[in-house]
Amino acid sequence: ILNQLIxxxxxxxxxxxxxxxxxxxxxxxFFDVVGLKALSAENVKLVFQALDVDASGFIEEEELKFVxxxxxxxxxxxxxxxxxxFLAAADKDGDGKIGIDExxxxxxx
Numbered sequence: 001i002l003n004q005l006i007x008x009x010x011x012x013x014x015x016x017x018x019x020x021x022x023x024x025x026x027x028x029x030f031f032d033v034v035g036l037k038a039l040s041a042e043n044v045k046l047v048f049q050a051l052d053v054d055a056s057g058f059i060e061e062e063e064l065k066f067v068x069x070x071x072x073x074x075x076x077x078x079x080x081x082x083x084x085x086f087l088a089a090a091d092k093d094g095d096g097k098i099g100i101d102e103x104x105x106x107x108x109x
Contacts, residue, residue, distance in 0.1 A: 025082040036107050048103045058097040
């Protein structure tokens with residue numbers, strides 16, 4: 001699904017380059033650079049489903065840590081600090097996980 005919705009690997013290079021240093025992940029910038037912000041709400045929800053590895057209907061902290069690998073096999077893991085900050089930015093209802101509507105709202109904020 002991600003391959004159909006997200007730009008080709010050569011277009012992802014700028015996004016991967018800006019994410020090399022740990023603890024500098026900016027989800028807003030990443031969503032913009034990889035083209036998620038430009039996707040329709042329906043397509044963002046398809047991306048969510050691809051990132052929801054266990055198909056629970058939520059992206060939990062452990063899945064969030066590996067979110068960059070969903071876009072590129074050689075993507076790095078998020079640090080614990082980055083993961084917690086990303087989760088805090090998206091988890092509007094405070095349940096400790098990101099629901100599909102929370103993810104879509106975060107991408108388009």
